[in-house]
Amino acid sequence: MRIGMVCPYTWEVPGGVREHVSGLAEALMEMGHEVSVIAPADDDAVLPPYVVPAGRAVPVPYNGSVARLAFGFLSASRVRRWLKDGDFDVLHVHEPAAPSLSLLACWVADGPIVATLHAALPRSRALHAAQPILASALEKISGRIAVAEAARNTLVEHLGGDAVLIPNGVHVGRYEKAEPLPGFPGTGGTLGFLGRMDEPRKGLDILLAAFTMMAPDRPGLRLLIAGRGDPGEVLDQVPRPLQPRVVLLGQVSDADRIKMLHSVDVFCAPNTGGESFGYVLVEAMAAGAPIVASDLEAFRQVLRGGEAGELFETGNAAGLAAAAARLLDDPARRARLAAAASVAVREFDWSVVARDVVRVYQAVAPAAGRVAVAL
Amino acid sequence: MTLLTGIIVIAVVAMIGVYISWRAGRLDRLHARLEAARFALDAALVRRSSTALELASSGLLDPATSVLLAGAAHDARSPESGRELAESDLTRALRAVFSQPDFRALLAGREGAEELLTELESAAHQVFLARKFYNDAVAATQAARLRWLARIFRLAGRAPDPEFFEIDDSLVLAAETGGRGADLPHLTG
Numbered sequence: 001m002r003i004g005m006v007c008p009y010t011w012e013v014p015g016g017v018r019e020h021v022s023g024l025a026e027a028l029m030e031m032g033h034e035v036s037v038i039a040p041a042d043d044d045a046v047l048p049p050y051v052v053p054a055g056r057a058v059p060v061p062y063n064g065s066v067a068r069l070a071f072g073f074l075s076a077s078r079v080r081r082w083l084k085d086g087d088f089d090v091l092h093v094h095e096p097a098a099p100s101l102s103l104l105a106c107w108v109a110d111g112p113i114v115a116t117l118h119a120a121l122p123r124s125r126a127l128h129a130a131q132p133i134l135a136s137a138l139e140k141i142s143g144r145i146a147v148a149e150a151a152r153n154t155l156v157e158h159l160g161g162d163a164v165l166i167p168n169g170v171h172v173g174r175y176e177k178a179e180p181l182p183g184f185p186g187t188g189g190t191l192g193f194l195g196r197m198d199e200p201r202k203g204l205d206i207l208l209a210a211f212t213m214m215a216p217d218r219p220g221l222r223l224l225i226a227g228r229g230d231p232g233e234v235l236d237q238v239p240r241p242l243q244p245r246v247v248l249l250g251q252v253s254d255a256d257r258i259k260m261l262h263s264v265d266v267f268c269a270p271n272t273g274g275e276s277f278g279y280v281l282v283e284a285m286a287a288g289a290p291i292v293a294s295d296l297e298a299f300r301q302v303l304r305g306g307e308a309g310e311l312f313e314t315g316n317a318a319g320l321a322a323a324a325a326r327l328l329d330d331p332a333r334r335a336r337l338a339a340a341a342s343v344a345v346r347e348f349d350w351s352v353v354a355r356d357v358v359r360v361y362q363a364v365a366p367a368a369g370r371v372a373v374a375l
Numbered sequence: 376m377t378l379l380t381g382i383i384v385i386a387v388v389a390m391i392g393v394y395i396s397w398r399a400g401r402l403d404r405l406h407a408r409l410e411a412a413r414f415a416l417d418a419a420l421v422r423r424s425s426t427a428l429e430l431a432s433s434g435l436l437d438p439a440t441s442v443l444l445a446g447a448a449h450d451a452r453s454p455e456s457g458r459e460l461a462e463s464d465l466t467r468a469l470r471a472v473f474s475q476p477d478f479r480a481l482l483a484g485r486e487g488a489e490e491l492l493t494e495l496e497s498a499a500h501q502v503f504l505a506r507k508f509y510n511d512a513v514a515a516t517q518a519a520r521l522r523w524l525a526r527i528f529r530l531a532g533r534a535p536d537p538e539f540f541e542i543d544d545s546l547v548l549a550a551e552t553g554g555r556g557a558d559l560p561h562l563t564g
Binding site for chain 1 (some may be wrong): 468
């Protein structure tokens with residue numbers, strides 16, 4: 001198939017939606033499909049061969065923060081030209097409610113349109129104000145995909161309509177083999193955490209409390225943390241004598257992220273909520289790290305009810321400490337969990353996820369003809 | 376002698392009383408001016424956001440620009456986290472919309488476009504003026520309230536401490552004016 005894909009956020013800044021678009025596009029091309037992606041980017045930006053720049057993105061306040069988006073008549077005419085040149089069998093837009101290229105593509109195109117919703121939009125009142133404007137463009141979408149239940153709820157509650165759930169993908173193969181960071185995991189045991197340190201919902205404070213409980217009995221135990229945030233604030237939550245055993249990597253590159261996952265004996269996901277899908281869990285599973293995670297519904301699903309990772313009561317630091325201690329003391333159980341995880345994670349591999357997406361294309365495309373320019 | 380002292384004391388007390396009540400009256404007038412300025416500012420902000428909302432739902436713009444503008448205008452109307460922040464965000468959204476290349480040219484000749492843009496321009500300018508006058512009134516009131524007489528005799532009564540209204544309300548792009556944009560807003564286009 002010839003697939004035209006639209007990314008609403010600038011290609012030059014890494015982010016969840018952009019990662020998703022590139023992962024899906026590459027997986028589709030490996031399957032033999034032709035893919036062209038249009039995204040906001042400078043005309044002279046260095047881009048993969050399948051990405052067409054739609055011009056520079058403008059930073060604007062959107063949904064409570066500043067987003068780099070492309071909007072306006074000129075952006076719309078670039079999308080129109082791209083559609084004309086592309087002659088696609090199906091148009092796949094991502095995050096169509098964001099005021100950017102995807103919405104413009106829905107506006108100017110006719111024919112089979114598939115949309116993927118990524119984020120749950122908490123500021124729904126503003127969305128409500130924009131609803132009448134969105135409605136006429138979103139009505140054209142014939143197949144809707146949500147990456148998680150939360151995104152699907154946004155659609156159902158605020159935009160109308162329903163969506164099929166197809167999770168975010170991960171390149172499992174890229175995670176399978178990596179050298180651990182120098183000196184890790186060591187012999188005394190290493191716990192790991194990946195995510196924003198300053199976002200309460202990621203639950204780092206619960207892990208720090210659990211570490212403080214465990215560390216006195218385990219003189220070699222260390223805690224390895226990768227993610228953005230203020231190091232001082234994190235260390236302050238741990239008694240001074242234990243502080244040297246907390247290793248903060250800060251924000252890390254993709255390669256170091258994978259190395260970090262190979263450097264731990266037990267990977268901890270103490271999130272307290274708001275996690276729609278659990279991407280970090282899937283990454284840890286792909287890397288073969290034994291996992292202890294809070295028993296959020298999304299995590300429970302990803303970990304197959306505890307078969308592919310240990311679950312503890314969300315928010316309970318003592319529960320986390322007990323579960324992590326059990327795993328540290330039982331290498332055989334760790335190996336079993338890791339093996340189960342690497343089987344379970346295959347359903348999140350891009351090759352599998354992309355196949356499900358193609359099924360949606362096939363369901364939509366024959367009835368709607370080819371993608372045409374409407375305006 | 377005692378009579379003369381008594382008369383002098385009474386006269387001094389009376390003069391002090393007159394002075395204090397004159398100061399209190401002045402403070403009262405300042406508070407009234409402040410109140411009026413606040414109403415004017417409120418009205419200007421509401422006019423700006425409703426005109427922005429009107430432009431967003433006019434069908435003149437592309438849907439992405441419309442959604443952006445509608446979201447910002449709606450947030451300014453009923454801010455979830457601080458009015459100053461939401462109003463500044465609306466300014467930034469307006470600036471992003473109006474600074475699109477050829478924005479005016481692309482809308483020229485469309486039914487009702489010129490009127491709406493002019494209306495929005497004047498509403499934005501009104502916000503700039505109203506905020507300047509309001510903050511001016513705040514400064515004057517604060518200074519008067521800080522004087523020792525006003526503090527000792529609590530001349531301000533129960534009126535709450537006035538606060539400045541600080542937002543980004545400049546619609547000229549700083550880059551285009553060499554950073555002098557803050558003084559007089561007008562929409563480029």
